Amino acid sequence: MDPNSSKKHLINRLSPQELKERLANETFKRTTVSFYRYVIIDNPAEMRDQLFEMWSQLQCYGRIYIAHEGINAQMSVPDHFWQTFKEQLYTIPQFKDVPFKIAVEDNGQSFLKLQIKVREQIVADGLKPDEYDVTNVGQHLTAKEWNTAIDEGAIVVDMRNHYESEIGRFEGALLPEAETFKEELPEVVEKLKENKDQKILLYCTGGVRCEKTSAYLKHHGFSDVNQLLGGIIDYSRQVETEKIENKFIGKNFVFDNRLGERISDDIISRCHQCGAPCDTHTNCANKRCNLLFIQCESCQSKYSGCCGNDCQTYYLAPENEKAELEQRLVFKRGKRFHRPEQSA
Template sequence: MQLFNIYDKKLLKEKLMNETFKRITISFYRYVIIDQPHQLRDELYAEWAALNVFGRTYLAQEGINAQMSVPEHHWDEFMLRLQARKYFENMPIKRAVEDDGKSFYKLKVKVRNKIVADGLDDGTFDVTNVGRHLTAREFNEALADPNTIVVDMRNHYESEIGHFENAICPDVDTFKEELPAVEDMLKGKEDKKLLLYCTGGIRCEKASAYFKHKGFKDVNQLHGGIIDYARQIEAEGLENKFKGKNFVFDERLGESISGEIISECHQCGAPCDTHTNCANDDCHLLFIQCEACATKMDGCCTDECKTIANLPMEEQRALRKGKLKTDAHSVYKSRLRPNLKNLRNQKV
């Protein structure tokens, strides 16, 4: 059996849209020592492919980080097989808040050095000495404490469309950048109650251990992240302290938590929380774009990208092989990537 995908994106998406059954979008993670991650990778790929499971899973010697969609009619078998493995016994599963079953269109299982890129040397501190896990009710109560500092441990494009009230939302592109940035922002506040949150909890697992190592005395994290917070407040009738949409790393790019739109289109400033990737294949900048601007700009972030995206495919390919290929770094890194911040502050 082949242990990788051989079909193109367009065909896979068409097949997904034509499915007549329902899918369940889930996520889970666990820090656990995996002796042979490459062997486990092949076993999981074969097992999940047979069940028609889609999604993205990262394995490392330190554990697993998975987001996927499971056919509803295979759900029981999927869970039975997952829980039967010693590494994943009693695995907490988080279900998507808004789920149309179209979150993933293919299966990817990859082995990496870490399940989350954090840039840390784990040998320098105890990664198992994590912060206190809080339920949604406990998290709400802690938010009311004036001695509390709440920090969003996600990237700027995630917190821009949704975050907790009064949260510190660092303007960073990666989790690796965020850890030292937050540490610097909180210097001298090591005695404060620290509340951390992220999408599903995995980044806070590592961050809480890191901040305890750095001398913070009262470190807490939202157990299950924003995803499980949304489930708990609905199930228990709690007040929702999260405003806006929760960014997710699949085809949906977001799920509404409060029904509010707290962000703006990066191009015209209209209320909008819809992320998209620039239609220029040589850019693919992730930004917020309303329907009107999507039509006006043909799904692109700048006029330069619009011009390139509307060229015949043969000319686009020629550009990649010639001038565009050699100039790509100077054009896209100096002009287009920083353009996201320009788009926020200076509408085009």
């Protein structure tokens, strides 16, 4: 008997096309939610299988990371299973009463399948577990407290990658140029080394990166470290429900099929191909490339959803010609932001 046969149902085996058709044929609504918690998980693999079985039965989709240090989840939950999902999650001691961040814009298409992966860390920082105390975090500020701190002149730091801050950010924020969180931590410490006694405000998408950053800054001697409660996602909710001023301009980049939620009507970025005002991220239609970049509707039509001429040539070529084209065309093969060459 195959020793892994009992676990074959714990992974997805449908093709991308089958997944899209399954989602398109659903007759119910979904809610996109994210949550995280830094907590000791003794056996991440066992927890992974428990959650996969539980959430599969509720038709949940999403991308979830489990590690010894905790959980980081972005999910799509059927509305009619929401209460069951919440109650079941809260029965697990490590996740009891974990706060949820509900998506601002939600078309029900955020995820196609359920993926739960065991990782070394839920947010990779490249540091040893004993290098700093991740539980010694900064003060969490509500949207109202955050706005007040900005008005009083605090230093605001964007703890996201620069392709995220390109389409939306708090005005005047320090914007690191790093492409990974691992690179960003030392860059932020270096940029702020003369400001250790000033009030520091950290923000990110949902709060998980700021949690680590605040602990890291405190470890390096920063005395007044604060973070946005619930990240940009919950800030937007608080702004709307409490009718307070929105200081975030543009879009909030999200790590699901939507690639962004509009927070304000401002468009602060430009198409990477023609330079027209645009804040719509997409992945190059040539899957050999898959570059993440900003593309306007005009360029999407002109380049067939590709990031440049080489990718378009390959994407539109007959299958029997693609092997030869791969030998002479250059693909960027990236999923992170690298501005494509301007095409004629």
